[in-house]
Amino acid sequence: MREELFMAGLGGQGVNLAGQLVGRAGMDAGLNVSWFPIYSPEVRGGSSTCTIVLSDGRVGSPTSEHPSSMVLMDTSSAECFAGNLAEGGLLIVNSSLIRHVPVSEGCRLIEIPANQIAAEIGNDRTVNMALIGAWAAGTGALTVDDVARSLREMLPERHHVHMPDNQLALERGAQIAREAD
Amino acid sequence: MQAAHGRGPAVATGIKRVHPDSVVFTYQGDGDLASIGMAEIVHAASRGENFTVIFINNAVFGMTQGQMAPTTLIGQKTTTSPRGRTAAEAGWPIRICELLDTLEGPAYIAREALTTPPRIRSAKKSIRRAFEAQLAGEGFGIVELLSTCPTWWGMDPLEAIRHIDDTMVEHYPLRVFRDRPAAHDRPAGQQEEAGSDA
Amino acid sequence: MNEERRRVFISGNEATAEGGIAGGCRHFFGYPITPQNKIPEYMAEHLPPIGGVYLQAESEVAAINMVYGASSAGARVMTTSSSPGIALMQEGLSYMLGSELPAVIVNMVRGGPGLGNVAVAQSDYWLSTRGAGHGDGRCITLTPYSVQELHNFTAGAFEIADRYQNIVMVLGDAILATMMEPCELIPRREMEPPGRPYAVGPHEAGERERNIVNSLWVDFDAMEAVNIRNEERYARAAAEITDWEEFGSDDPQVLLCAYGISARLCEGAVMRAEEAGVRLRLLRPKTVFPFPTVPIREWSERVDAMLVVELSMGQFVEDVRLAVEGRCPVDLLSRAGGNMPTVSEVLAKVREVAAKAGVAV
Ligand SMILES: Cc1ncc(C[n+]2csc(CCOP(=O)(O)OP(=O)(O)O)c2C)c(N)n1
Ligand SMILES: [Mg+2]
Numbered sequence: 001m002r003e004e005l006f007m008a009g010l011g012g013q014g015v016n017l018a019g020q021l022v023g024r025a026g027m028d029a030g031l032n033v034s035w036f037p038i039y040s041p042e043v044r045g046g047s048s049t050c051t052i053v054l055s056d057g058r059v060g061s062p063t064s065e066h067p068s069s070m071v072l073m074d075t076s077s078a079e080c081f082a083g084n085l086a087e088g089g090l091l092i093v094n095s096s097l098i099r100h101v102p103v104s105e106g107c108r109l110i111e112i113p114a115n116q117i118a119a120e121i122g123n124d125r126t127v128n129m130a131l132i133g134a135w136a137a138g139t140g141a142l143t144v145d146d147v148a149r150s151l152r153e154m155l156p157e158r159h160h161v162h163m164p165d166n167q168l169a170l171e172r173g174a175q176i177a178r179e180a181d
Numbered sequence: 182m183q184a185a186h187g188r189g190p191a192v193a194t195g196i197k198r199v200h201p202d203s204v205v206f207t208y209q210g211d212g213d214l215a216s217i218g219m220a221e222i223v224h225a226a227s228r229g230e231n232f233t234v235i236f237i238n239n240a241v242f243g244m245t246q247g248q249m250a251p252t253t254l255i256g257q258k259t260t261t262s263p264r265g266r267t268a269a270e271a272g273w274p275i276r277i278c279e280l281l282d283t284l285e286g287p288a289y290i291a292r293e294a295l296t297t298p299p300r301i302r303s304a305k306k307s308i309r310r311a312f313e314a315q316l317a318g319e320g321f322g323i324v325e326l327l328s329t330c331p332t333w334w335g336m337d338p339l340e341a342i343r344h345i346d347d348t349m350v351e352h353y354p355l356r357v358f359r360d361r362p363a364a365h366d367r368p369a370g371q372q373e374e375a376g377s378d379a
Numbered sequence: 380m381n382e383e384r385r386r387v388f389i390s391g392n393e394a395t396a397e398g399g400i401a402g403g404c405r406h407f408f409g410y411p412i413t414p415q416n417k418i419p420e421y422m423a424e425h426l427p428p429i430g431g432v433y434l435q436a437e438s439e440v441a442a443i444n445m446v447y448g449a450s451s452a453g454a455r456v457m458t459t460s461s462s463p464g465i466a467l468m469q470e471g472l473s474y475m476l477g478s479e480l481p482a483v484i485v486n487m488v489r490g491g492p493g494l495g496n497v498a499v500a501q502s503d504y505w506l507s508t509r510g511a512g513h514g515d516g517r518c519i520t521l522t523p524y525s526v527q528e529l530h531n532f533t534a535g536a537f538e539i540a541d542r543y544q545n546i547v548m549v550l551g552d553a554i555l556a557t558m559m560e561p562c563e564l565i566p567r568r569e570m571e572p573p574g575r576p577y578a579v580g581p582h583e584a585g586e587r588e589r590n591i592v593n594s595l596w597v598d599f600d601a602m603e604a605v606n607i608r609n610e611e612r613y614a615r616a617a618a619e620i621t622d623w624e625e626f627g628s629d630d631p632q633v634l635l636c637a638y639g640i641s642a643r644l645c646e647g648a649v650m651r652a653e654e655a656g657v658r659l660r661l662l663r664p665k666t667v668f669p670f671p672t673v674p675i676r677e678w679s680e681r682v683d684a685m686l687v688v689e690l691s692m693g694q695f696v697e698d699v700r701l702a703v704e705g706r707c708p709v710d711l712l713s714r715a716g717g718n719m720p721t722v723s724e725v726l727a728k729v730r731e732v733a734a735k736a737g738v739a740v
Contacts, residue, residue, distance in 0.1 A: 020559060023388055027386065027388050027561040032561070033388075033560065033561060034558055034560050035388075035558060035559040037558070057650075058646060058650065059560075060644075060646040060647035060649075060650050061643050061644045061648075061722050062554070062558055062643060063721070063722075065721045065722065065723055185463070185494065186463070187438065216437045217410070217437060219437060242411050244413075245411040245412060245413055246411075246416055248411040248419070260416070261411070261420055261433075262423065263420075263423055263424050264427075270427070270433075271434075271435065
């Protein structure tokens with residue numbers, strides 16, 4: 001098993017945290033993993049990307065030329081990166097912001113209205129969770145329960161009050177992904 | 182011209198000694214000027230080098246993500262003083278203007294704060310005066326500007342401005358410390374009459 | 380007995396800092412510089428509560444001299460920095476080599492020369508393996524290629540430094556520093572009381588000879604003796620701690636040589652070797668001083684060609700060529716300034732090198 005996930009979005013959308021969550025959940029599920037960030041020079045704003053490799057063998061290169069899955073959170077990320085997806089890969093986009101994205105033949109597209117889901121839950125910080133839920137269900141690399149369990153471990157105790165919101169977002173995303181298949 | 186961290190005053194010295202008629206200034210943070218570059222700023226000031234220093238004091242290493250600076254206040258939390266700066270561990274915050282004011286070399290030394298419109302206007306006057314000192318060949322000028330760093334102070338911009346006016350100025354009083362031609366009569370960087378050193 | 384080891388998902392910087400504590404270091408002196416700021420920040424957070432000392436120096440020059448002082452006082456001590464800061468530390472390194480003192484230095488290499496940038500590079504290879512300022516001394520240099528190895532090598536570096544009374548340099552880079560991976564934490568070792576036989580410090584009258592830590596030897600023979608002792612250390616280290624890992628075909632046509640993050644790319648290339656149609660093997664040094672000369676020389680008699688991949692214009696490749704001594708062609712794939720080759724580019728270069736060497740592809 002080898003999954004190369006690439007994530008991109010605007011600073012503040014929680015790209016890196018979500019990516020670290022996937023890495024952490026992969027580790028907790030007994031896989032070898034790496035999380036590799038590329039920061040844009042600006043501390044705020046600018047786009048932020050990361051690559052997560054999950055593997056039951058060696059990780060090897062922590063970078064990926066043609067990721068097997070992608071989570072893209074804003075328009076400029078979609079424009080810049082969607083074309084790099086591997087043949088037959090899975091593309092998950094935040095359709096609240098991304099109106100149109102070209103998809104190559106044989107690739108799967110799942111559109112998640114993540115901002116809308118977060119707004120319905122009443123917690124802006126859950127945008128990334130809706131997308132990660134969809135990614136987990138769409139790839140089957142990890143279960144939503146795996147991700148939720150690791151999130152609880154990762155979050156400091158004082159943030160556990162947000163767990164129900166996060167869990168709800170993960171599940172809403174996963175549900176849409178399952179229906180799309 | 183970009184100098185190595187802290188070395189601005191040495192590089193400016195080199196430039197000014199080649200082009201004494203050019204306007205030369207350095208732009209330095211508190212980590213840059215008061216930490217790694219302490220030797221360079223003291224010696225340039227002491228020599229009365231005829232250039233201008235703009236010194237941005239935000240009491241923190243901003244660029245590198247919020248570490249303690251020599252100017253960080255006692256009790257202030259930074260990424261390398263997570264429990265707040267203590268004098269026992271890290272000493273006291275350094276007052277650069279006061280320190281340079283012990284030297285004969287400088288012609289102009291002032292500390293201003295970039296907070297309210299009157300204070301910003303005053304800062305503008307000091308900066309102008311420091312450059313005029315350079316143009317008149319009077320020698321070394323430095324203007325310290327107390328500046329906010331909302332990101333690494335963990336404050337919103339208005340809180341940060343209030344923090345300067347309420348707290349920082351207590352330790353860093355706003356003042357023109359020095360406004361006179363340098364003690365020696367020949368400004369640094371200008372050649373004596375040809376043949377005088379034969 | 381195997382102690383229960385906690386497995387955590389952390390960055391290379393954190394793994395390095397915790398590695399230092401695990402190795403028994405309780406004295407850290409440093410100065411902020413990207414991309415390794417999380418190390419001093421971690422030390423500032425974790426050392427004081429366990430009775431250790433974290434001190435932010437006014438510069439790298441001061442930091443390395445604080446390390447020099449603490450080492451001469453017999454403490455397990457470390458500092459960390461990145462390229463421009465390591466350049467500033469050269470004076471202190473040279474004095475420590477002249478005074479035959481142990482210390483652990485970590486360099487999370489970034490792009491250069493000059494202020495450069497904060498992205499990945501491997502252009503401090505010479506600085507680490509030849510550098511250490513002026514004079515003949517050299518740093519024992521370890522080259523981890525994962526977060527786990529950053530942790531293990533940093534922890535282990537103190538033993539090595541003590542054993543050879545020499546500086547150990549851990550050579551990381553901007554990617555290893557910031558990437559996160561699972562890491563099994565080595566239990567924290569207690570601080571040893573700073574009572575090394577060579578160290579300065581309080582002692583009862585008559586308890587021992589007065590120790591003098593010094594690198595000034597006016598007498599030619601005394602100065603030469605220091606250099607000879609250092610050479611003997613390096614010879615012992617070559618025999619005892621030279622380390623490397625190999626991965627891939629047992630009958631390779633092309634041998635890849637790379638260390639650190641480049642070795643990760645090459646590992647990826649070996650995993651996809653069938654795409655190149657070439658039997659591939661990777662040899663990655665875990666120590667570059669001492670250098671794994673012997674295995675590289677042995678492979679040079681069995682492979683058609685070697686390809687070195689490094690993120691510099693060609694520094695590490697010189698040591699490979701010195702080991703190969705012309706027995707087979709040694710080619711170089713290099714990128715600089717923060718750029719990295721892709722695994723596909725490595726494979727394309729492998730094909731090219733193989734074809735040049737007459738391997739049917
Ligand atoms: C020799 C060297 N050491 C460390 C650094 C990293 N560095 C870059 S800027 C800086 C200090 C930033 O603080 P300050 O000068 O106060 O400027 P600010 O960002 O707060 O405006 C440091 C330590 C460097 N560039 N060179
Ligand atoms: Mg500052």
